[in-house]
Amino acid sequence: MTLSESSDDSVKKSNPREDWPARRGGLRQAEVDTCGVMSSGVGYNDQTGAETAVEAGQETTPTTSSSGAAFGLFSSDFKKNEDLKEMLESNKESLKLEAMKRVVGLISKGKNASELFPAVVKNVASKNIELKKLVYVYLVRYAEEQQDLALLSISTFQRALKDPNQFIRASALRVLSSIRVPIIVPIMMLAIKEAATDLSPYVRKTSAHAIQKLYSLDPDQKEQLIEVIEKLLKDKSTLVAGSVVVAFEEVCPDRIDLIHKNYRKLCNLLVDVEEWGQVVIISMLTRYARTQFTSPWKEDAVFDENNEKTFYDSDSEEKKVPTEAKPYMMDPDHRLLLRNTKPLLQSRNTAVVMSVAQLYWHLAPKHEVSVVTKSLVRLLRSHREVQYIVLQNIATMSIQRKGMFEPYMKSFYVRSTDPTHIKTLKLEILTNLANEANISTILREFQTYVKSQDKTFAAATIQAIGRCATNISEVTDTCLNGLVLLLSNRDETVVAESVVVIKKLLQTQPTQHSEIIKHMAKLFDNITVPMARASILWLMGEYCDRVPKIAPDVLRKMAKTFTTEEDIVKLQTVNLAAKLYLTNSKQTKLLTQYILNLGKYDQNYDIRDRTRFIRQLIVPSEKSGALNKYARRILLAPKPAPVLESAFKDRDRFQLGTLSHSLNVKASGYQELSDWPAVAPDPSVRNVEVIEPVRSRLSETPMFSASCCLVSPAVTNAPKPSVISSSLLSDLEGLSLSNVSSVTSPSFGPVKTYELLHHMTGKGLAAKYHFPRQPCLYQPSMVSVQVILTNNSDHVLEEIHIGERSPAGLNVHCFNTIERLEPGASVTVSMGVDFSDSTQAANFQLCTKEDQFGVSIQPAVGELLMPFTMTEFNDLKTHPRTFSDNRGHLFKKKNCIPGYFFYQIFVNPEQMKKDV
């Protein structure tokens, strides 16, 4: 049965009595209706179940509607699903896949496909990767609704969790933890714990993600999860770092104590973490630093000066704070954080740049914050949405630190093509940046904006001019004159806004401005915007003594139009009446009473209330007690001028770059930045006991360093670094070992010691050696060997060193000569031997001052060489060097991990079979 047939079938069954073409006509209509309903999001399936089915039939796209089925009328739904079900249960892989693709299509449209659950879940163990992945998509979507059935799939994942391939383990954990079924919480917990100790960093990363999922499913597991987080925080892999910090932020953001020991490591790994992880780590470290270090913002602060040279030298973390008494000395860890985040300003990811900027804003000494300016301005070239967020943050910054952005003022000039919200933000910033020096430039620019065709923006410009006028006293008069000119503008919004701003300006200017008030009174008839009318009325009332002739006339006009005015205008009319009654009752008594009577019966209760209150206050009567006497003082009290300030004034209570900052409302889950502590907590908590043998490679290549020193597996002539960081190695360790099915990490395995020199032959000097299975520090091609020298004689042995070697070309890195070895004492030294990819013994002489003893170190196969089962054949192909045609060579060394031999079992799979 072909697909199109089957769908046609079902259509016919669903409408047996209907004439198909006629139905078809009606259908289009139904489809259009559907779209309308869809956007409102409710009742879609209920009402249009039948149509949906038919529509789908026409498009040969299957659909389902559980609620439609509930009516019992629309058997077609069942038929459709029967059809998909059949396909899913068929033997043909391609049919199954086709069915799953359609199911995913349904899910993507937000349609219900939950009935297919039993049929889909059977395919969870399919061999076909794409089919399997689509089944996973389905499972994750519907497991919550079909909890019992979802349990059927669990065993498959449990099995996959033990798979030798790290990617299969990871993906099993990923899906398992995404299934939101409370009953499997213990299984998930177990899986997470196991994965957290997995050798593969990729699996560990996945387990970090799973932690959050489990936490949101069952918050009671918090304590156990914190233990896992603690373990993962210690992880040295850059892959894990970002993910575990996300988990930390989600589960236990207040457990700052877990960070102490990992702080320096996180700082050093930061540049090599993937970009999304960087954002999270930086924001967490910002919070951490605010609790652990003292404020660098003190006036008399002395900073450890950073010229370019020391800036990139990461060793300073070990520098001890100089002992001279200084009022403020930045904690070296604090400096470490600032230094290691700075290169990230050059990231292409805008979120990373923003997070570094906020870190500097919240943590850096005041004079260093400006390093972020250039990068922030650069972000303004990015997408519209990015601009919006960045401008918001710049607006907040520019209030406190004008100087930071002043040189870049021109970058904030408005372009006619900007969307309105961007324009307004730019205007905000320009206003914040205005000072005596640049105000004339800014005002000239504003003049252009006022003429803009975008009237909302023009209105915002007028407000901005008002703010400049109040902030910079030199230009107040110029601005005021300019605004008065605008009063004759043809556009109403512009005029209205000017009136409102002039009102505010006049209030701040106690000087005589009766001319302007008169001018506005003249304009009063032409202005219809309520806010502007109300403002003029308020001005009249407030300064009625300056315009004694005009004010009563305005009141007279208002009495006429009172009933048709907006509420806000009515309220101000009542105010004006009251004020005039008190100052000029002779002329306005009747008018006032008339207006108060109108107000008494107004529809709006605010106005009725106000009228009643005013009447009691100003008209003396028996009931109106003592308040009456003070009416004049109450109504005509000098009022404080409004402060015209930025809308971003109080935004700095939120951490920059956060959602809360953007909305100016505390978002759920927002973590407050604490204030600097007065006294820094004990800095030694960050000390890590085990000093790693190799310091961070950051000292050599601060950013993107990985690419520099790690290409060696493939790029043969790339310079090989003499040191390789341990963190890096742990990555590689996981990488390579995960391919080895049943071998534990050798460094944890039992160490077998071999005898190098017996004390009888050595005249009291005994030597033993073992292979620590660590990367050799001296040369990548060497194997590191540890030698324990013991003095079993009764006299002191002197000048123990290595003498002649054979074969002559043997490359050995000797240990430093031991000057003295007391009787009974022993010393452990390490050396490097290059066995040049062979099992031949290295022979050399162990010498003391008096004697020479020939010894040899044998690279025993069982100890040194690891069986290398090839689970991923493709993997090997990608490393041409390991896969060269060295059939005769039984042992081949993988260059990237010095000191490790890999037993290459085969060159081709056939060969492998024979060998095994």
Place this chain on the structure above:
Amino acid sequence: MIHSLFLINASGDIFLEKHWKSVVSRSVCDYFFEAQERASEPENVPPVIPTPHHYLISVLRHRIYFVAVIQSEVPPLFVIEFLHRVVDTFQDYFGVCTEAAIKDNVVVVYELLEEMLDNGFPLATESNILKELIKPPTILRTMVNTITGSTNVGEQLPTGQLSVVPWRRTGVKYTNNEAYFDVVEEIDVIIDKSGSTITAEIQGVIDACVKLTGMPDLTLSFMNPRLLDDVSFHPCVRFKRWEAERILSFIPPDGNFRLLSYHVSSQNLVAIPVYVKHNITFREGSSQGRFDLTLGPKQTMGKVVESVLVSSQLPRGVLNANLNPSQGTYTFDPVTKLLSWDVGKINPQKLPSLKGTMSLQAGASKPDENPTFNIQFKIQQMAISGLKVNRLDMYGEKYKPFKGIKYMTKAGKFQVRT
């Protein structure tokens, strides 16, 4: 972090939804539609919208809104940057990012989204890794798949994610090894009424298309690196090397990528390649306005200014325009009042001009705002800042690659106020 994603087309239909945690009802988008209604233009929808239980963060690209649903505090740029990355990936996979393309490839889209986020946190966003996991659909592959029943999902496992160069695919092989670099500079200018320059700055990018076998290690050096004031790099560039020697040293990703974006320091005087002479007047009491616009080249170092397009939003009072272009064609939309003049090449001997009259509403007073002209143009084979690539070297591989460098200057936001 990111809870769900809804894709909404220009007519306001949700045509795709994807949830990474428990399902959020699509009715949450009603808040978005409300905001959309309030906004006069599609671009004016605020990128961050709070709702009672969620936050909606959206980006608008190719007339599709990508709306992410967030439940708790997260840096908004994080989400915005990710959404743009999603759009870039779609574009990379399907050539265009349209509703039709997304609907046609819904399974690939779903597979991609599944790989890009785990529990709302970005997992694999590098296009090289994604392409290893999920093969981009091509006509040929689609045909082969339907016949043989094979799949788009790569058999390989995402080994790239573990690699130290996660941006590069392993096992790259080409018969022709080529590396092309495009230096594209955009010049942003505001010129005021009197013809003087208010601001002018140059932003540039170097886009690369590298098809090289194996693991090549490239270095690119400039003749005049001092020009670059502020730079941002693709993660492959070794920052230390740049800091020390001003050399770009990197192992490139396979395929197309943006190597570098830069800003040319504002101290350098910016040569503006085009000048505009305009005379737009409305007389009081008359229902006619005069329109006169002439373009001319300057400081182009002998290169031709081409693909010139002038557009402007005329004042609302203008009813119609009756203009006469000396070359090219012009259109005027009486509803939106949008004037656009497709000029083509500028011939220095015969300067293009657009002259004529505008008719105003009878009796209406003269509009008090003057239009702004937005100008677009291209100049091939020239970087306006004078930036020059010195040499490109390859290490780590034996073969000789074919190398190519192209320069181009474009108008960015080039505005002339009148």
